[in-house]
Amino acid sequence: MEYTELKSYSFYSFLRGAGSPRSLIEEAIKLGLSGLALVDRGGVYGLPKAFHAVQELAGATNFKLLSGSEIPLLGAGKLSLSLIAPTRTAYGAMCRLLTLSHEGVPKGEGGLSMDRLVSCLQTIPGADQIFLFPEWQEEWFFSRSAQGAVLDSLQSLFDLRNPKWIPLTRFRDGFDREREEFALQARDRFGVPCVATQGVLFPSSESQILQDTLSSIREGAPLSEMGLKLSRNAGRVLKSPREMQDLFAEHPEMISETMRIRDAATFSLSELRYRYPSEWIPKPHTAQSYLEELCKKGVKERYRGNPGDSVLRQLQHELRLISELRFADYFLTVHDIVEFARSRKILCQGRGSAANSVVCYVLGITAIDPVRMNLLFERFLSAERGEPPDIDVDFEHERREEVIQYLYQKYGRDRAAMVSAVVTYRPRSALRDVAKAFSLPVGTLSARKVEKELLLSDGVSEARSSKILEVVEALEGFPRHLSIHSGGFTLSSEPVDTIVPIEPATMEGRTIIQWDKYDLDILGLLKIDVLALGMLSAIRKNLDAVGLQLHEVPVEDPATYAMMCRADTIGVFQIESRAQMSMLPRLRPRTFYDLVVEVALVRPGPIVGNMVHPYLKRRRGLERVELPDPRLVPILGRTYGVPIFQEQVMKMAVTLAGFTPGEADQLRRAIGAWRSKGSMDEIGEKLRVGLKKEGIPDSFAAVIFEQIKGFSEYGFPESHAASFALLTYVSAYLKCHHPAAFLCALLNSQPMGFYSPHTLVDDAKRHGVKVLPVSIADSDWDCTLNFKKEVRLGLRYIKGLKEEAARKMLLERKNRSFSGFHDFVTRTDFDLRSLRALAMSGAFEVMGLSSRDALFRVLSLHEGLFRTVQAQGELFPGVSLPGLNAAELVVQDYDSLGLSVRGHPMTYLRENLLQNPKFRARARTTTFEVKRMRNGAYVVLPGLSVVLQRPPTAKGTAFATLEDEQGVLDLILHRDVFVRNKDVIREEAFFWVKGVLQRDGDATQVVVKAIEPIFSDFDIPIAPGAHARRY
Template sequence: MHLTCHTAFSLRFGVLMPDQLVSKAAAWGVSCLALADANSTSCAVEFVSRCRAAGIKPILGISFWRDGQWLYTGLARNAEGWRELCAFLSKYSLEKKPLPTVPPPLPDCWIIYPRLCKPIQDFRKNELLGIRPQHVNRLFSHELRHHQHKLVVLAPVVTITDEDYSRHRVLRAIDLNTVHTKLTPRDLAQRGDRLLPPDTLHQFYKSYPDILRNTQRIIDSCEADFPTGLRINRQTFTGSKAGDYALLEKLALAGVTRRYPAGARFQRARLRVERELAVIRKQDFCSYFLITHDIVRYARAAGYQHVGRGSGANSIVAFSIGISDVDPIELDLYFERFINPYRASPPDFDIDFSWDERDDVIDYVFKRYGQDHTALLATYSTFKGRAALREVAKVYGLPKEEIDLLVRSPHDRAATDPKAAEVLKIAVGIIGLPNHLGIHAGGIIITERPIHYHTAQRLMPKGFPVAHCDMYHAEDMGLHKYDVLSQRGLGHIRSAVDLIKRNRGAAVDVYDLDKVKNDPKVRAMLKSGRAIGCFYIESPAMRGLLTKLGCDNYVHLVAASSIIRPGVAKSGMMKEYIRRYHYPHSFEYIDPVFKEHLGETFGVMVYQEDVMKIVHHFAGLDLDESDVLRRIMSGKKHNGDTFDRLREKFFAGAQVRGRDPEKAKEVWRQVESFSGYSFCKAHSASFAVESFQSLYLKAHYPLEFIVGVINNFGGFYKTEFYVHEARMAGATIHAPCVNRGRYLTELQGKDLYLGFIHVKSIAERTIFQLLSERERNGPFQSLTDCCARLDLDGSQLDLMIRVGAFRFTGKTKSELLWEKNAVFNPRSKREASHELFELAAPQQYFHLDLSPNHRSGHQLSAEQLDQAFDELELLGFPLCSPFSLVKPANETTAPGQEAALPAKAHQHVNGWGSPGQAGALATATDHSYLTIRAYFVCDKIVRTVKGERMSFGCWLDENGHYLDTVHFPDSLSTSPFQGPGVYRLRGRVAREFGFPSLEVAEMERLAYLGDLRFG
C-alpha cells in the first residue's frame, strides 16, 4: 500500500535504486508498489520490469513538486492515465511555467494530496487525501473522519534504513547548496518515509478499515499498461508498410546503379542489395532506413555535409541510398554486423554533421515528425569518486584545505579523523546515484503514438525537449535511436570549401571519393604523416603510426584507424601488425582460413567483423550467431546460456571440419582475448573517408584548409599549432587588425589575420560594433578616428592596442597608449560618423623621442619582447618564435657524441622555420645522443605493465618541425613536465620502423626573459 515510492531518480532526493527498492519489498512480502518519483518518469520501464519479475504489482505515477514542496501525486489507472500525467508534467516544463497548486482534470488518474489544499467537499471524483501513519490518531476528533471514502494510506517511501536517511540529508544539502546542519524539516523527507512490511503498515490503520479498503480499491483500479517492443516506434514513413518497402526498394536499386558501373561488381552489389532488402523487410526496419534517409536528404538540400558511420555503414542499402559513403563491397563489410535475426537491440545509424549545423537538422526532425512524437534522449550524470567526496565534504562544512587533503588520501584521513570517516562513508554511499539529467550526444527517438504514452519531456537550455529516459531505458522499451551527432572535422571541410570558392573561385568536390583517395599528393602526405588538422589522423600517436606503416592508401588507413585504439595497441596487436606489414613473409598463418579471410590485415584480427569472419569460416557458426558472440565478448550482452551454447558450437563445428583440436583452442583464445578490444570496421572506414577528404584539401589548398580548422576551433591541438601550421605552409601571420581583421580568422592571399574571437576578454559587442562601423563608413584612419567613431570601453580599447590591432598606424604600442590617454573620453558621447576634417592626436599632451636611433636597436627589441608577452597573455601564444623569448643557451653535444645539433633557425618577429629546413631528428643517427631545445605541444601519460607512469611527448623544434619524445618512468620522475614553454631535452635517438623519437634522459624548462608573468 505504498502509493508514493521514490527512487534515486527523484534527483538529489531519493536514495534507492529501483533494484534495491523492489528486492527489499519482495523480501518483505509487499504485493504492490507505486512508483511516483518527483517530477520524473525516468525509471518507469525498469521499475515495471523489476516488479513483474519479483511478483509485485507495479503502478505508475508521478509526484509533482514545486519549489521543493510536494503538491500532489498522480497515479495512472491505465495507459491513458500515464499519458495524461506525462503530458501534464511536460506541458509545464516545456512552457517554463510553475506547476499549479491544483492539477487540471485528469480523468484516467487518481490524484492524492499530502495535505488539504482546498475543502474536501470540493474534491473531484478522482481526488483523494493521503493520511500518514503518524497522523491516523488525529482523525478521532477531526471532521475528516466523516469523509473516509476520500482518504487513503499515505506512506511515502524514500529510504529503508537510517543510513539511507543520512544519504538523503546529504543529497538535499547538495541540492540546496548548503551545509547539512542548516537544513530545515521543510527541506527533508520525514524520517518515517520508509518502506514498511505490510503487517506493520496495516497495524497503523487498524482502527480505520475503510481507509485500508479505499486504498485497496485504488490499487485494484490501476494497471501499469506500459507498451514495449518495436511496435512503439514510428511504424511507417509513407503511411503503409508495403509503401515503405516499395520506396526503399526503388531508392536502393536506383542508388546501386548510380554507385556501381556496369559489370561483375555491379552484379555482385545488386544481389547483395536484394538480399539485404529481404532481411530489412523481414525485420521490419524499412521505416528506420527511410527516416534516416529523409534526415540526410534534408541536410544535403540545406548544403550540409554528413558522415554516415557506425555499424550501419556495413549495409550496401545504406551506401546505395546515400546514408553512408562507405562501400561494403570494397571493404568486405558484413551486413550481419548491423542487422541479423538474433540481434535483440535495435540497430542504429550514427550520422555526423558539422557542430554548427546539427541543431538545424534536429529542428527539422522535430518539425517533420512532430514534437508530440519526438524527443532527444537524456543522459544521467552520476556521482563519481572524488567529485562525490568533494560534494559531501562541502555539505559537512570542511574548509577547502581539508577537502583537498581528504581527496588526496581519503583512507589515511578517515583512519585518524572520525568526521573524515563519516564523510567518506556517505560519499561511498552516493557513488553511482544519478545526479542530474543531461542531453545525449545526439540520440533522437520517434514514436508511433504520442511520446507521452512512454515518457515525459523536459525542456533543456538548447531549446529541444528531452525525454525522461536515457539510451539504456530506451533500448529496454524497444525504441529505435537516431543518432544525429556533431563533430568539428566536418566543419573544417565545409569552411575550407567555402573559403576556396570565395578566395579562388574554385569549386571542390570532396565527394568524388575515387579522385580524393587516389590523389598522389594526398597519398604522399598520408605516408609521411603530415596530417595536422586532418580528422582522426592528426594526433601524435596516429601520425607516428602512419609514418611507421608508410601508409598510403585507403584500405590500410582503415586498418590504422582501428589498431590505434587503446585496446588493440595494449594487446600488442598493433606492433605485430606493423611488423607483418613490413615483413609479410616473416610469419605463418595459424590456419588457411586466416590467410584467406584476414590476408588484408596479415592474419591479425583488427576489426570486430574479423571475429565474425573467423568463427564463421573456421567453425561454421552462422554470421548472425557470430555477431551475437561478438556482442557478448564486447560486453554488450550478458554472458550466460547463449555464450556457453555458442562456445560449444564453435568447438563442435571445428571438429566437424577436421580442425586440429589444439589449433581450435588457440583460435578461440585469440578470439576471446581480442574481441573486447576490437573496433567496428565500418566505423574505421567512415573515419578514413573523412580523413582523405581533409588530406585532399590540405594537399591542394593548405592555407584555406588550416583557416577552416582554426575557424571551427581546432581539433586535437590548441589554436597556436594550427596557426603555426599555416606559417609553415607559407602564410604571413598577423595579429587581429581593426581594418583587416574580422570576428573569425581571415585569409587574404597569404596574409592570415587572426580573428578577434581569439583575444581573451574582448567582448562580442565590441567586435561587432567595430565591424559594423567599418562596414558602414570605411576603414579607420587612426586611433583618434576609431575613438571618435566608436563607443568603446577603455579596457576594451586597451586590449586592442595591446594585441596590436592598431599597428597599421605605424606607431608603437607605447605611443598608441599615450595617444589613447589623450583622445579617449568615455564621457563624451557622440554619434559614430566621419568627422568633416580628420582629427590629429593632440601632440601637446605628450612627447616621445621618435628619432631613428630610438625606433631601432635595443629599444625596438624591448618593444617586440613586450609585444610577444602581451600576445602570450591575450592570445595564449606569441606570434614570434617562442625560442626568442628564453635566455640564450649555448647547447653543444658532449665529447664523443655522434650527432651534431641542427642549425639554429632564423629568428624573426612573424615566426620561425620553413618547410625546407630539416627537423631536429631527421638527420640524427640511431642511438646518438642529442641536447636540443624544443617547444612543448602536448603529452600523454600512460601506465606501464607495472603500473608506473610514463609519458609520450610532442614538441616543435627550432626549425618549426614536430618531434616526438618518450619519457620512461625513471626519467619522468626525475625530470617531470612543468607546463607549456621551451625545454632543454637531452636523450638518445631511437627509430622504430623508420620513425625517429628521442628517449629523454633529462629535461629542463627554460625561463622566459624580461616578463614576470611568464618567467
C-alpha cells in the same frame, strides 16, 4: 498473506529517495512482496530501469511493477497527489499531466494547482481511469480545525469519477493513532476505501543516514540544524507482508485492498511502441515502398548505373529485413534530415554501425560502400537482436543548431524532443556537498582541497571524517539533475508525451524527455543522434575555398600517402595525435584500407590485446603469416591474420563455428560481459563446440578463443573506422595539396583538434605557407586567403576585441577605407579597451604605427571626450618611444594574439642562449638535426613543450612533444623521470631536454633522462598550460 507496496520513491525523486529502482525491486522480491508501485516525484524517470530490473530479477515469481508518479499540488500547503496508471491510455494521460505540470516552470518546481489538476483530469482523454491517492503531510494532525480545512480542499478531488483510495501509513512515531483517526474520518466522509502503504524512501534502514544527508543537501542547511526536517525513524523502509500484517492487525482489509489494486492495474511498460512520423511520405506510397523507390534512385546515383549483382543481392536482403522489422519510417526520417542538411550545404556524414548498411550508403546517409569493403550488415541490424537500429550522424559543429531547429519546426515541439542524460554524483561533487552537510567550512574550496586539508585538519574528528567518506562512497551514482544528451533526438508520429513526459531543459529553447538513451534501448524505442564534429566544418570551409566537392576529391593520391608516411600530419583528422604520428612511419599506409587499419589500430584495445606488434611485423614481412584454415583467408587476409575489427570476429564465428550472423552479434556483446564476469556463458560454450565440430585443431581454436575473448569490446567497428578514415584521407589530401586553405579553415573552426593555433601556424610556415599579421586594412573577422595563397590572420584572434564592434568597423571600411589613426578612431565606435587590444596586437602597423606608438596614442585618448576634443592632434608631439626588437615583437604577439606570425620564439631564445658561453655548445642542436642522428645517440637540446599526455594504459609513462622553429620531436618520460620533473614541466614553457634517441625506421623518439628549465630574461608570456594541450 500477500502485500503490494503502493508508494515507493527511488532516487529519481531527486534528493529525496535514497535507493535506486533496482535496489528497491531487489529488496521487494527478497521480502516476498507481490508488487511495487514506483511513484517518483514529478516524473517517471526511474520506470524503465525498474522495468529492466523486474525482467531480470522477477524470473518465476509473479512480481508486478505498477507505473505511477506523484504530482505536488501548488498552493494547497503540503498536499500532493500520487497516481498509478492501470491501462495504456491512462499511462498516456498521466504522462500528458506530468508534461503540463512542468510547463513554463523553472526546473525542479513542477506542480499543478488544485483546480487546474481537476480540470485536466476531466479533459485529458483516458485520465479518468488513473488511480488517485491523495497524500497529506503530518502537520495536519495537530489541530482539529486544520483537518477540517484539508477535507474541504480535497472535496473537489473526491467528486471525480477516478477510482480513489486514501493511503494510511504507520511510522510508529507516536502519531499513528491520529493518522488512523483522520484517514477513517475521510473514509466515512467520502465513502472511499483506505489502503495500507509505507511511503518507502529507502530500501533498507542502513540508508537512513543517506536520506538524511540528501534532505540536508536539498534544504541547503547542515545536518545539525535540520532538526525535525530529518526522518524521525527508519519507518519509511520496505516491509515484508508479515510485518505489514502486524502493523495493520486491526485493518486486514487495507492489506487485501493493495492486492485488489495490483490485480486491477494491467499496464506494463512493454506495451510502449511508437511509429516514426510518416505523414510527409507522398500519398500513394507506404513507408516501405517509398524507401524502396528511393533506394533504386540512389543505387543509380551511387554506382553510376552498374551496381553489380552482389550489391543488388545485399540491398534486397536488407530491404526484406527492414520491412520485416518495420523500421522503414526510421530510415526515411534520417534520410529526410540528411537531405535537408545537403540542401543547406551543411556537410554531414553518418558513422558508427550504420556504415555497414547498403541502404544507408545508397540513401546518402553514410559515405562508405559496405559491399566494396565487404562489411557485415548484421553488425548494424539483425533479426535475433530485435533492438532498433541506432544511426549517429555528424554535422558541422557551427551549423548543427540549424538542423535541430529544423526538426523542432517540422515535427512540432510535442513530437520532437531531445533525449535527456542523467547527471550523477561523482566522488568529487559528492564530497563537497556531503562535507557541507556535515557542517564543514567548505566555502569555495575545490574538492581536492577539501579532501586534503579539511578532512585531515584537527577540527574534524577521525570518526566524523570516516563517516563522511562512507556517505560519499554510497552517494556515488545518485542522480543530481537531468541534462541534455549530446545529440540524441526522438521523434514519433503521435505526440511523444503520450509515451514519456517532456520537461524544459536548463538550456533555453530545448525540451527533453524524462528518459535517457539507456532507457530507450531497454524499451526498444528509436533514437537519432545529431552530433557535432569540428573537423567537418573545417573540411567544408576548406573545400569551398578550393572549389572542390567532397566526392570530387581524387582517390588514392600517392603524394598524400607519402606525406602520411613521413608522419607530417599536424592538423589532419584522427592521425595528428602523438601516438598516431609515431605509428605512421612504421605502418606506412599506401591504400585506403591501410588508413582504416591505422585509425583503428592506435586505440587502447589493440594495444592491450597486443595485436599492434604482430600486425606490424607481419606487414613488414618479418614474421610469416600462417592461417591453419583456408576459410580464414578472406577474413583475416587483409590484416595479415591478426583480427583487429569486431566484424572479423563475427565472420570467424559464422564461417568456422557455424553461427548465424545474428548469433555472431550476440557473441560480440556477450564477450564483453565474459571479461567482466570472467565466466563463460552459454553463447561462449556454443562457440567452443562449433569450433571443435568444424575440425579446427585444438591449439588454433584456443588461440582464436583467446583473441576473441581479449578484445571484443575494445575492438573498433570496421564501419566506424572506415567513415573516419574517409575524413582523414580528405583532410590529409587538402593539407598536402592546399596547405594555405587547410590552415585558414583550421584557424577559423577553432577550438578543435589536438594542437593549439600557434603550432598549426608554425607547421604551415614550415610548408611554405606565408601568414600575414593582423591588420585593420585587410583582416576580416575570420582568417582569409588572398589571391597569392597567403593566409591573413582574422580579428577574431585579438584577445579582448568585441565581435559586433569589429563587424561594424568592417562595414564602415567597405564604403571608405581608413586614412589614418584618428580617422579610424572617429569613424568606429570601439571602446577604449578594444582600441588598446587592437593597438597592442600591431593591427595599426599597416598605417606605419608600431604597436608601441599606437598604444601610446590610444592611452592619450580620454574616456568619452576622445572622439571630439582630442581628435585633432597629439598633445605632446615629438615623443618617440624606442622601437621593439624582434624578440619583443614576438613576445607582444603571444601576449595579445596567443600566436606569432613573425617567427617561432625558439629562434630568438636560441640567439639569446648562443650569446651565453655556458650554453653555446648545446644551444645549437635543433629537432631537425636530432632526427638525423643514429639510434642510441645521447642528445641535449632546448625546446618549447607543446603537448603532455599521460594515458592511463601506459602505466605511468608520459609522452610529450618538444617544438622548435624546425619541427617537433616526440619525448618519452618514464614514471620516475616524470615524477622527478613534474613541477618543471607544469611551471616552465621552455626547457633543456637530455636523453637517448630511439630510432625505429623513420620513427624517432627521445627517451628523456633529465629536464632543466631555461632561465633567461626572455620570458614569453605563455602560461605553460595555455599553449600545451593536457590530456
